[in-house]
Amino acid sequence: MPAIHMRSGLLLSAALAILAATAAIAAEKKYDVGATDTEIKIGNIMPYSGPASAYGVIGKTEQAYFNKVNAEGGINGRKINFISYDDGYSPPKTVEQARRLVESDNVLLIFNSLGTPPNSAIQKYMNTNKVPQLFVATGATKWNDPKQFPWTMGWQPSYQSEAHIYAKYILKEKPDARIAVLYQDDDYGKDYLKGLKDGLGAKAASMIVAEESYETSEPSINDHIVKLKATGADVFFDVTTPKFAAQAIKEAAEIEWKPLHFLNNVSASIGSVIEPAGMEKAQGIISSAYLKDTSDPQWNNDPGMKAFDAFLLKYFPDGNRIDASVMYGYTVAQNLVYVLKNCGDDLTRENVMKQAANIHGLKLGGLLPGITVNTSATDFAPISQLQLMKFEGRRWDLFGDIISGDVSG
Known part of the structure; x- marks a missing residue:
């Protein structure tokens, strides 16, 4: 073989070897602790x-x-x-x-x-x-x-986005509302409360007539419900986790307090909240959803x-x-x-x-x-849309349009 052809062959082989090595590096698997091939x-x-x-x-x-x-x-x-x-x-x-x-x-x-x-x-x-x-x-x-x-x-x-949506609904449908708020005394409850106040804007001070907080260590929140009824409030903004949400629905019905009841989305489960409280006691409650309701025949x-x-x-x-x-x-x-x-x-x-x-x-x-x-x-907020819903009969009925929240971190 002529020398020039031999040199060309060697150069080609070297180039192919470099390409192969580069491809191998590109295809190399990268792992941090907690991940392997299997x-x-x-x-x-x-x-x-x-x-x-x-x-x-x-x-x-x-x-x-x-x-x-x-x-x-x-x-x-x-x-x-x-x-x-x-x-x-x-x-x-x-x-x-x-x-x-x-x-x-x-x-x-x-x-x-x-x-x-x-x-x-x-x-x-x-x-x-x-x-x-x-x-x-x-x-x-x-x-x-x-x-x-x-x-x-x-x-x-976000909780604040959700509360904004309820505030907008109240301002439109019940502008003279007297609002009583029950919330968990931590960042979770305070986030909802802030969202409601921001959503009501200048009217928050006059519309919110009572704010009651509770501790998760309390066995029952019934006394808080009694206090809120005594304020004469006709709207109840209920910021609770499932155990206390069921108690709130049940106690409000038992003391015959019948405000327009807003229940936060994270406690709107029929299985863990509405059924234990009693479906007949939950009629007319308003909440919001982004997930399909498994009990809805639609x-x-x-x-x-x-x-x-x-x-x-x-x-x-x-x-x-x-x-x-x-x-x-x-x-x-x-x-x-x-x-x-x-x-x-x-x-x-x-x-x-x-x-x-x-x-x-x-x-x-x-x-x-x-x-x-x-x-x-x-933007680290994967889901920012909700739809309002009302509990009627044995299920939640969606109403209105899909609404985007307007709160960012």
């Missing part, structure tokens, strides 16, 4: 006990959904190892469990841990350690603050609802179909799977947050038509 470790903290234990079913639903994902081959061939601990809705316990998940269990991220006070207690820890605190199960407005807390992201509509032939029912039948037969928390857990778990699939073989914590902050017009089977998931590097 597994993705996901941490979770839920109140399986304590005053907010009604929400514990969310964690059980998520486990069942991840069992489904694993049975169908996992995420890009990797199985989800879902590690969920009980904190009893106690922030000090939340801190303990978060450290356990991050430092002992070595999870890739903590997903959908529940409650505003519990998540507030671990927010700085998660961000200091650069561990995703992803799709937290609370609508506090502060979760949408990517500049200060780039490792924390909410999921559901969704009987809906593909998303059929998929949900098939999931329950095969993977979570003990799940209470009409508990809104079950639909919640199912839908937010779908959203996490979407994010992890988009991570491909780059399962680093940084890429998890990058993919979570790059969602555009995502439709999930449990969301109401017209409501989609959207995020960006500057």
